[in-house]
Ligand SMILES: *[C@@H]1O[C@H](CO)[C@@H](O)[C@H](O)[C@H]1NC(C)=O
Ligand SMILES: *[C@@H]1O[C@H](CO)[C@@H](O)[C@H](O)[C@H]1NC(C)=O
Ligand SMILES: *[C@@H]1O[C@H](CO)[C@@H](O)[C@H](O)[C@H]1NC(C)=O
């Protein structure tokens with residue numbers, strides 16, 4: 001009995017060590033995307049900016065809660081092409097709409113988290129596929145260059161090039177993404193992560209079989225490296241992988257384990273930027289199990305974002321919107337059991353609050369930029385000396401956000417964990433031999 005319990009304890013400890021820690025963990029803050037169709041039509045009149053001052057959800061209060069109370073360090077903030085350019089497909093960032101989007105981004109940055117831009121257009125603009133019969137690659141590149149210049153010096157911004165491409169030629173799509181990556185880097189935005197989405201709604205289950213993994217793996221930075229280029233992976237658990245049904249009918253554990261194997265073999269990493277479930281008993285089982293599997297593969301799945309809060313209320317089918325009021329928000333059962341309980345954040349990446357020049361959720365719209373041509377005049381984020389902020393934080397270790405180190409440290413901590421496992425298992429076996 002004693003030997004068995006020692007062995008069990010040793011194995012439990014070993015699996016805990018192996019489970020690893022995730023670098024980026026957070027929640028989606030949707031709202032601006034409300035009304036988008038999968039054909040890339042996104043009406044601007046149904047957008048709901050997730051800020052109370054815009055009569056949307058309390059995105060600012062939610063992110064503050066998630067960062068301060070839960071230690072979450074990434075928020076994915078939905079935008080649409082139509083919204084940020086005010087329906088001018090190849091125009092400039094719209095002063096008012098881009099201004100309001102930036103208020104949400106500012107509310108994210110002030111928490112110290114990473115802020116992921118979600119261009120929620122399904123690889124399309126009003127029905128036409130980008131570079132495949134619809135708008136040209138150049139027009140899509142122009143959109144991203146403006147955004148890249150705007151955030152050129154802010155490494156906390158993550159460029160999610162496109163939400164859920166589907167029914168596209170993946171090789172042509174990879175060429176489109178390559179043009180955007182090259183243009184973003186040449187615009188000077190070299191410190192930011194970029195997310196590359198596969199087809200079939202970026203489904204993890206078909207990432208390899210659709211050729212997405214292979215095609216997107218060829219995309220490089222101008223220097224030939226793949227540093228900070230990550231696969232963008234999504235998955236739901238309902239009958240048609242859409243996240244629109246209450247019941248979960250899909251066990252995604254195998255799919256996440258399989259793609260983790262591909263990533264490891266090809267020395268690449270991915271971020272799950274969208275997945276979610278209802279609180280139906282079937283989902284409390286399947287969603288928790290899925291996330292446990294993702295967590296166990298956190299050497300290759302370096303980030304996880306649950307969908308969603310923002311302008312969704314607490315009755316939305318996939319809601320992660322906190323309960324209560326600003327100041328006393330608490331998390332729902334799904335958030336607690338299937339996300340917070342399943343992941344451990346790598347301490348080195350904990351959110352580091354900063355002060356910024358604009359109030360995160362002020363009612364004024366006058367601070368929106370009026371000139372987007374010069375990055376220096378439009379860069380709104382003024383980071384103060386950390387020692388002067390109300391909440392001083394430890395400086396992140398030098399390898400924070402360094403892709404080459406990402407791999408190195410993941411590999412070496414994996415090796416340490418493995419050594420520990422072998423040691424503990426051998427110790428337990430020796431103990432059993434002695435006892436019996
Ligand atoms: C968007 O463009 C329309 C048509 O030009 C204009 O009337 C409207 O004020 C603009 N809206 C914003 C938010 O810029
Ligand atoms: C999934 O099912 C929902 C509800 O039946 C439907 O509205 C939606 O269009 C489907 N989505 C896809 C991608 O098939
Ligand atoms: C939460 O805060 C609101 C607004 O300040 C207050 O009315 C409510 O009683 C508080 N609820 C709890 C459970 O503390």
Ligand SMILES: *[C@@H]1O[C@H](CO)[C@@H](O)[C@H](O)[C@H]1NC(C)=O
Pocket residue numbers: 402403404405
């Ligand atoms: C990333 O780490 C590598 C290896 O440690 C180092 O050579 C490189 O200069 C670092 N890059 C940045 C941007 O810190």
